[in-house]
Amino acid sequence: MTSINALNLASGDPQTVRAFVGVHPSEALKEGSLTWLEKALEAASGLGEVGLDPKYSPTGTGSAQSKVLLSQLVEAQRQKKPVQIHSRDSEVLCIDALGTFNLKEVLMHWYQGEQSLSKVMEKGYFVSFGPALIYSKKLQRMAVRCDPGRVLAETDSPIPYAPLGGAYGASLVPSVVFRLAEIWRMGFEDARMALVENAMRFLGTPGKG
Numbered sequence: 001m002t003s004i005n006a007l008n009l010a011s012g013d014p015q016t017v018r019a020f021v022g023v024h025p026s027e028a029l030k031e032g033s034l035t036w037l038e039k040a041l042e043a044a045s046g047l048g049e050v051g052l053d054p055k056y057s058p059t060g061t062g063s064a065q066s067k068v069l070l071s072q073l074v075e076a077q078r079q080k081k082p083v084q085i086h087s088r089d090s091e092v093l094c095i096d097a098l099g100t101f102n103l104k105e106v107l108m109h110w111y112q113g114e115q116s117l118s119k120v121m122e123k124g125y126f127v128s129f130g131p132a133l134i135y136s137k138k139l140q141r142m143a144v145r146c147d148p149g150r151v152l153a154e155t156d157s158p159i160p161y162a163p164l165g166g167a168y169g170a171s172l173v174p175s176v177v178f179r180l181a182e183i184w185r186m187g188f189e190d191a192r193m194a195l196v197e198n199a200m201r202f203l204g205t206p207g208k209g
Contacts, residue, residue, distance in 0.1 A: 003019075003021035003022065003036075003040055003044075004021075004040065006019035006020065006021060006044075007019045007021065007040065007043050007044060010044075010045070011043075018045040018046075018203060019043075019044045019045055020044055020045060020046045020047060020048040020049070020084055021037070021040045021041055021044040021047065021048075022037070022041075022047045022048050022049065022050040022072055023037075023050060023068050023072065024049055024050065024051075024086065025050070025051055025052055025053040025056050025057075025059075025065050025069075025086055026053070026055075026056045028056070028057060028064045028065040028067075028068040028069075029056070029057050029064050029065075031064075031068055034068070034071050034072065034075075037071075037072060037075055038075060038079075041075055041076065041079055041081055042079065044081070045081070045082070045203055046076075046081045046082040046083060046084065046203070047072055047073075047075070047076040047081050047082070047083045047084070048082075048083055048084025048085070048086075048107070048109070049084050049085075049086045049109055050068075050069055050072050050073075050083065050084070050085065050086065051069060051085045051086035051087050051090070051094055051109075052065050052066065052069060052086070052087060052090035052093050052094055052097075053065070053086060053087075053088045053089065053090060054089050054090060055088065055089070059090050059093055060093075066093075066097070069094075069097060070097060073097065073098070073101050073103065074101075076101075076103060076104075077101045077102060077103055080104045081104060082103075082104050082105040082106070082107065082202055082203060082204065083098075083103055083104075083105070083106050083107070084107045084109050085098065085106060085107065085108050085109060086109055087108060087109075087111065087112075087113065088110075088112065091111070091112070091113030091116050092113070092116055094108075095113075095116060095119060095120065095123075098123075098125075099123075104204065105125075105126065105201075105202050105204070106123075106125040106126065107125070107126040107127070107128055107152060107202055108120055108125050108126065108127050108128070109128050109154070109156075110128060110129070110130055110132070110154065110156055111127045111128070111142070112138070112139075112142075114138060114141065114142055117142055117145055117146070118145070121145070121146065121147055121150065124150065125150065126150050126151065126152055126198065126202050127142075127146055127150060127151055127152070128151070128152040128153065128154040129143060129151065129152075129153060129154065129176060129180065130153075130154045130155060130156040130172075130176060131155065131156070131161050131164060131167070131168070131172040131175065131176060132156075132161065133176055133179050133180070134163075134164065134172075134175055134176065134179050135163045135164070140179070140183060143179075143180060143183045143184075144183055148180075148184050148186075148191075148194055149194070149198060150198065151180065151194075151195065151198060152195060152198055152199050152202065153173050153176045153177055153180070153195050154173075154176075155168065155169055155170055155172060155173060157169050157170070177191050177192050177195060178191075180195070
C-alpha cells in the first residue's frame with residue numbers, strides 16, 4: 001500500500017519527508033475497507049491526495065468515490081489534520097463536500113476551476129501550482145487572482161510535461177517559483193520565502209523558511 005510506504009519514508013527522514021495518506025479517486029472502487037486509515041492518519045502529516053475525478057468512476061451523491069471521500073474527511077476532521085484535494089472536472093462537487101466539514105487546512109491540488117476560484121479563496125483554502133504554470137495561460141490568469149499567502153508550489157511528479165520537453169520532478173520547482181514571482185511582481189527570493197512559509201502554515205509547522 002502506497003500510504004504505508006509513504007509513512008515508512010517519512011519515518012526514515014522526518015525532517016525532510018512529510019507523509020500524507022489516503023485513497024486517491026482512482027482507487028475508490030478498489031477500496032474495500034478504510035479501517036486502516038485511522039491509525040495511518042495518526043502517524044501522518046495529513047490526508048491526501050483524496051477527492052473526486054469522473055475520469056475513473058462516477059462522482060455523484062452515493063457513488064463509491066463520494067462515500068470514500070466523505071469517510072476520509074470525517075477522520076481528517078476528527079484528527080485535525082490538513083487535507084490535500086484532487087478535484088479534476090469536479091471542482092464544485094469537491095467544494096460542496098468540503099463545506100460540510102470543519103477542517104484544519106485544505107489544499108486544492110493543481111486546481112483548475114477558474115470559474116470557482118473566488119469561492120476557494122473566500123474559504124481560505126490553499127491552491128497549488130505545478131510546472132504547467134510555466135506555459136499555461138489559464139493557470140497564469142488564476143495565479144494573478146490568488147492571494148499569494150494561500151499558494152503552494154508543487155511538482156505533480158512523476159507526470160512528465162510534454163511542453164517542457166518531457167521534463168518532470170523537483171528540478172522544475174524553481175521555475176514555478178520564478179513564474180509566480182513574475183506574476184506577483186516580486187523578487188524570486190521573496191516569492192520563495194512566501195511559498196515556504198505558506199507550506200509550513202498548511203502543515204501546521206511554526207516558524208519561517
